Amino acid sequence: MSTGRSWHDRHLGPLFVLPATLMLVAVLVFPAAMTLRLSLTPEGGSGWTLTLIHYVKAFRDPILAQTFRNTFAFVALSLVGHLLLGLALALALSQALPGQTLFRLIALVPWTIPDVIAGIIFRWVFNPIHGSLNPLLQAIIPGFPPGFSWLSSPTLAFPSLIFANVWRGYPLVMVMLLAGLMAIPRELYEAAAVDGAGRLKRFLHVTLPGLSTIILIALALDMVWEFRRFALVLSMTGGGPGTLTEVLSTLVYKSYFQFFTFEYASAIAILMSVVLFILSLPYIILVGRER
């Protein structure tokens, strides 16, 4: 009687994993390798002549520097908005209220809308002539100027974009925090109440510590999403006015598809990936520790 594993015991597992592995290589590794190679290829060149010229150019490009700043601001402000709105709604929706399920579903709606659609919707909301925001503000605030421009304003275009992105992206954080809230034992709140802790103290000393790991994970995941945000920006402002709302993903798109500088666009994409990887390290470490 053999005690060793049979042939298919030893090989069936890897065989089952093989299609998924091949798929990942095809959709992740291969394009990444091609992009890296393209970023090292002279403009319009082919074969294996490699150069760092596009990276040198990138480090000297004032538009790219501004775009990096825009992207960091976009990500940071979006994250703050997502956390505040997501946490507030998660707290509200964790209460036992009539119609709780319906409200939870409604709160998820923005997450179901594609970026392009959300961008177009907000373009119309902010439209100075036909938009819905100006009439609303005119009804609330007497003397609010007609034809007020949001996306055409150098000071308001970026905040308007952030506003739309906060609306678009908060459900991801909200859902994660809601799950975290439900996992906090009720006994902790009851014990805190017995000790005389009010609502604020219970929030600060029970809820927040209980959510801290999930908040970190949610923000780390959200950061990766927001760093790559593309369609919303393109469909809402196209990076304008001028380059005030240009973010890295729209710059890569422009460089590749509008300027036909495939190699330079690839170099920006690689730099973007490196930055994103560095920013994701805390999340990777955190998840590793959790395991």
Next chain:
Amino acid sequence: MKRNVNLWWNLAVVGIAVGLLAVVTAPAAAQIKVRFQTWHWGETPWVKSLEEFQKTFNQANPGIEVVRDDSRYADKESVFITQSQAKAAADIPHFSYRVIRQLADRGYLMDLTPFVEKEGGAKYLAQWDQAALEMCKYKGKLYCLPDDLNPLVLMYNTVHFKEAGLDPNKPPATWDQFLDYAKKLTKVDRWGVGIIGARQEGLFMRFNPWLWGAGGDYLTADGKRSSLDTPEALEGFKFYVELFTKHKLVPPGVIEQGAQEVRTQLAHGKVSMIITLPAAMGIVQAINPKINVREVMALAPVPVGKKKVTSAWFSMRVISAFTKNPEAAWKVYRTWHDRDSQMRNFKIAGVLSTRLDIKNSPELKNDKFAQVFAAQTPYVKWEPLLAEWPKIGDAMITAVQEALTGVKTPEQALKDAHAATNRALGL
């Protein structure tokens, strides 16, 4: 042992399922499909002309089927580039003249010379406007046949003119008159002129007549340096942006306004004058079916500054280098460019062909609107046909947006565009 039997049994079932799937999804007949790509498929009235072509061709050619391949106007290049990278591009895509050389340099376009030679070579090509045909030639190859060439003119609302006490038969002929008329036409909730400030290709066509009309230009005569630092360039640039910033003659939200938004404003009486192309007649009519465009709207040449000049919409179709059926693609391509198709396109969509027999046809000469457009052809000027043009054009759009929104003064915005243009040229 039992597990081994199960494994082979499962593999056999999967094999049979895959085989059945292959049989079910196999093509029923050897019909060659030619993917005809354009962004007009969703746009009235072009779509009627395209559908008519599709129907007519498919009926006359049972072995070949023209199929729609949709693309958005703003995405046409990105869609084609992505498809080309995968060697699966539409067989016959549609572009403006600005990108033909860049796409050819990347090896995405088929050289049509062998097909044209079979059709009769120079004699065949003599059917087209030769200046337009030159735009299709690059590095000794022929990448397209010229399609539609549509000079831009001023379209204005005659009812608004009458209401403002202006004679609809005397449209503004000079910049001063244009400014004066626009001021008189502007009132509460209505603006004298609609201009484009959105980041799109259509901006150049509406902006360039002012830049060139002031005597300015993008590049020096040798094409090697930016000439956006000249007083003439600044004059044209300022005239355009100050219609909005200084004179307040343009609706708010100007950098959100693309060609379609401006046409919509004209169609709904929000603006009184726009710079536009022939197809706009049908498009404006489709946007607002309640108005009779041919009664309410009138056309005139673009007002003249220091130079009489205009820009043009000039597009061409090409054949993808990756087409799997070059002969069938050429047959469709040739048919699209023949007299009947081009005349149909003019009659339905109002598009002006570069075919000489259409340009000189009685149908076109008897159409008062087409004549206004056609009469501007000698004054058409083109943007520089350089590989660097997309970057130069983008720098200008950035400058226009910055000046329109007050991010920078017109002087500073143009100065920065000048520097960006020189950077793009490697200086």
